[in-house]
Amino acid sequence: xxxxxxxxxxxxxxxxxxxxxxxxxxxxxxxxxxxxxxxxxxxxxxxxxxxxxxxxxxxxxxxxxxxxxxxxxxxxxxxxxxxxxxxxxxxxxxxxxxxxxxxxxxxxxxxxxxxxxxxxxxxxxxxxxxxxxxxxxxxxx
Amino acid sequence: xxxxxxxxxxxxxxxxxxxxxxxxxxxxxxxxxxxxxxxxxxxxxxxxxxxxxxxxxxxxxxxxxxxxxxxxxxxxxxxxxxxxxxxxxxxxxxxxxxxxxxxxxxxxxxxxxxxxxxxxxxxx
Numbered sequence: 001x002x003x004x005x006x007x008x009x010x011x012x013x014x015x016x017x018x019x020x021x022x023x024x025x026x027x028x029x030x031x032x033x034x035x036x037x038x039x040x041x042x043x044x045x046x047x048x049x050x051x052x053x054x055x056x057x058x059x060x061x062x063x064x065x066x067x068x069x070x071x072x073x074x075x076x077x078x079x080x081x082x083x084x085x086x087x088x089x090x091x092x093x094x095x096x097x098x099x100x101x102x103x104x105x106x107x108x109x110x111x112x113x114x115x116x117x118x119x120x121x122x123x124x125x126x127x128x129x130x131x132x133x134x135x136x137x138x139x140x141x
Numbered sequence: 142x143x144x145x146x147x148x149x150x151x152x153x154x155x156x157x158x159x160x161x162x163x164x165x166x167x168x169x170x171x172x173x174x175x176x177x178x179x180x181x182x183x184x185x186x187x188x189x190x191x192x193x194x195x196x197x198x199x200x201x202x203x204x205x206x207x208x209x210x211x212x213x214x215x216x217x218x219x220x221x222x223x224x225x226x227x228x229x230x231x232x233x234x235x236x237x238x239x240x241x242x243x244x245x246x247x248x249x250x251x252x253x254x255x256x257x258x259x260x261x262x263x264x265x
């Protein structure tokens with residue numbers, strides 16, 4: 001059956017926990033290309049280099065009434081008194097749901113930047129950027 | 142083994158010079174005495190970018206075979222790839238051969254891929 005995916009199908013999981021009140025996420029994958037063109041050739045040629053994954057997400061700064069605030073948890077990956085260490089990676093899952101089927105991209109990331117604020121007439125939200133480290137751990141898209 | 146028969150990604154050639162000495166008088170007049178009829182001291186820098194490590198190690202093997210800069214050698218035609226002028230113009234000129242002017246420089250780019258830079262000098 002034909003299926004158009006929308007934001008309604010999107011999910012974001014941090015360390016296996018589905019985040020509440022996520023308004024958007026994006027993931028960018030890129031591949032560095034190494035040029036192998038030699039003198040005498042008229043067309044450039046390349047060999048694959050290293051891959052990179054990064055992206056961003058936006059969450060409402062929302063308390064669910066039970067003290068759970070996923071935006072705050074994400075913000076505290078950077079906004080913290082102690083420094084960030086190598087063990088502060090997060091297992092990130094970006095998901096599109098189709099019935100009982102999940103289309104996932106999973107990777108380990110560092111939260112590299114966060115921003116949040118408050119404005120009159122606007123919902124407070126936390127915007128985070130992440131940088132993938134290592135290979136993707138699963139791809140089921 | 143012979144020098145690796147690979148086309149370089151970059152090439153820089155300097156033509157060297159003839160051997161002569163210059164003497165200057167106090168009034169500024171210059172006298173030059175020519176000591177040889179062959180041009181020598183040409184230099185050649187070849188860059189091989191993003192090649193497999195298995196090709197990069199051939200440069201070290203050849204460097205070992207020539208005992209570094211001790212013995213001289215000729216280059217395969219591949220080093221002139223892309224050059225449409227007189228082939229002798231960028232080679233070691235008559236009576237000269239190449240020797241290493243330093244060890245091959247290998248830069249690892251990613252697993253299995255390296256870039257190599259070779260500096261040669263033409264000697265009689």
